[in-house]
Amino acid sequence: MNTVRQLDRVVIRFAGDSGDGMQLTGDRFTAETAKLGNDLSTLPNYPAEIRAPAGTLPGVSSFQIHFADTDILTPGDQPEVLIAMNPAALKANLRDLKPGGTIVVNTDEFTKRNLTKVGYDANPLEDDTLEDYQVHAVALASLTIEALKDFDVSKKDAERSKNMFALGLVSWMYSRPTEATEEFLRGKFKAKPTIAEANIAALKAGWNYGDTTEAFAVRFEIPPAKLNAGTYRNITGNQALAWGITAAGVASGLPVFLGAYPITPASDILHELSKHKRFGVTTVQAEDEIAAVGAALGASWGGALGVTTSSGPGIALKSETISLAVSLELPLLVVDVQRAGPSTGLPTKTEQADLVMAMFGRHGEAPIAVLAPQSPSDCYDIMLEAARIALHYRTPVMVLSDGYIANGAEPWRLPETAELPDISVEFATEPNGVDKAGEPVFLPYQRDPETLARPWAVPGTPGLQHRIGGIEKADKTGDISYDPENHDFMVRTRAAKIAGVDVPDLELDDPHSGEATTLVLGWGSTWGPIGAAVRGLRDKGVPIARAHLRYLNPMPKNTAEVLARYDRVVVPEMNLGQLTMLLRHNFPGTDVVGYNKVRGLPFTSNELQDALEEVIKNG
């Protein structure tokens, strides 16, 4: 009989060759865990190559999940459990594993040839390499093949089900139900029922292996987390972002038009929105990044909610068109799912180094609003906000997600669709001025005095025919104007419009009643790791205040006042100090301390906690 032990949290990493199906295994384990009511956070990590040479270190793909009976903020700094499908997976991930951690290893792949391929002179399962760990050496492949011997599947297909065997085993170890995965497999292999049943048999065989083998003396349970009441689902950032765009179409009553060109890690947004035609969402896979944003802008001119989604290299190509949108003053949503750069950089790894490009990476004075989601589920809300600003102020809005948020997942308490914000717009339908002869005319650049937004008259509106373009426009009439004073006025007016965008105040989290002298200020996906680090410090009795910027341009009006309350502001960023630079410029006199790393990986909460403590200690 196995012992069942209760845990409050655990971090598991599944690692294997990129052909081993580790992302799928991780996704299914996540779904089982979500269903059980644990809070969770995930971190997929995979190579840029679709199929790097089998069994090599560059070919290793992994999926990490952190789940707990309390609310958690990150996918975990260090895994406590490693599932290694081959020597490469073991070698690539071992140094991350917590001392004393558990390793489940597929012994079938530990052949001399495979060991040599990754530089192991001796078999680590046989020497003292793993003596600090609890190792479960399991012949995952041969056990799977044996379990499927009565199925009408080839040996190769049977062997491919070993990831399900592993999932079954780990599901048993952590008391996860597998029924939903069985359903999933039946759906996934609908056309090949034999393969579906073989995978289910492998899953069950893995579970039974844990249950009957004495090698696994202990089984764990992680009770559900005490989350706020509501209905939850698990969601990745890219999915939430696509749903947020869909919701913005519903909330505005406008058709959504997405122009996109495939690029990692943003393509999933195109895939997801392509499935949502029933919402009146049109997706155009354009010939290039420039055409993608061009088509979106053309659709915006025609009265749609124009959207384009990409990553850094693609955004660079769209820059000229975004400037045109600034000049035309039309709504446009631009999503940059940041990845490590420059150039191709590390296309599947995360970074926050496009902030300055988002702010200034255009020709001429071309300010736009810039927003950044702070977690996967926040992508939904941020797109609604981005759409509100774009439509209300007739401006491009850049949203800075990143690879960590895009592919990471977390439970999301579903919002009430009845509470969707009203972001509808009124198109111009009547002349709004008179010409010199006193005749009614349409003035396309006659602004709303409060928002400075210009009227949006879509083609097809009788009597409001007008011409707009990239050439500087005369105030009010929009006619071509080369007048120096007019240009100065228009540049300043466009800047004032963006500076005046209404954004909510910065929320300050400082429970120490004046004790804290240091504020940690982040933006984007560092929200989770910073939050976990701040928790750790407060648990140790170290006072620290925190705030997080979701609105980077314009920044919330109370930002200066919040920063001024503290002796110093620490800004962790996955870049070399871009927000730091903006803060030093915008709020001179503030002591801004950057904490910067560009490893293509999110910060761990431990390193942040140490870094923050160091700053506080040294005052």
Next chain:
Amino acid sequence: MADVKLDAPKLKAKDFKSSQEVRWCPGCGDYAILAAVQSFLPELGLEREKIAFISGIGCSSRFPYYLNTYGLHSIHGRAPAIATGLAVSRPDLSVWVVTGDGDALSIGGNHLIHALRRNVNLKILLFNNRIYGLTKGQYSPTSGPGTLTKSSPMGSVDSPFNPLSLALGSEATFVARTLDSDRAHLQEVLRAAAEHEGSAFVEIYQNCPIFNDGAFEVLKNPETRDESIIRLQDGEPIAFGDKVVVQSGYGLQVKDASEVDEADVVVHKADVDDPAYAFALSRLSGIALDHTPIGVFRNVKRPTYDAGVRTQVDEAATGVDRKEALERLLHSGDTWTVL
């Protein structure tokens, strides 16, 4: 072309003139094209607000400013991309692209070929003057080898595009050529383009009097034009002056009528499905314009991209309560409830 023709009061050319002062150089071929287009547009039978002109950058791209329709003067080369977004999302509009040889064939080459490949419902008017005019006279992708310009003082070493060959290679369904100076022909071609469902590509030879004056003189001079211009007429044998066009090898060839049996003269048919025929026609004239066909080279039917996209969206969206569908989307798949 718009789906619905309105019962419009008869508009006149002057109704399509905007209040903006036209600012091309004196003698520019663009004036003639503008006048021809303005007097043609009433024929569409559409209200002015149902027409949208989108241009890129270059002299020709100022065109939309001078028309009393909806107009968008955009970015160098990008007009077909922007127009694709408009045409896909607004089937009720007649969408026209005005572009030039540099705009469409150099910086915007990619967008042009893909708009044609997709067969987006756009009318693309390419004003070809074989020179960069707005930037004051550099050679363009349609300038001949050896062209002397500020950027090619020893003569250009570039090989030019044949715009019609390129369009045909891009799977264009409608391809035509006309001249700025021949208003009747220009309007006839515009009429055919407007009636075509899908991308219509019209090359208009246009004289730049400042930087490339007389580039098309051979087609205009009464002494040379009759032996240089081949006027294509659907269903008619291809003949001009004392010459005719016959098949030769994989292509077509010009021969003296006296040397050819009448039955061997090629009869023009723009709806020939195989683009090789229209391609062979496009190869009759080179940079020297010796035998230059004008008229509609190709006019075939193929489903349009915008209609295809809209059909899918309409099929999926018909009768859907979007708010309710959003509620269902959010709750789809694995969910759990915390009390």
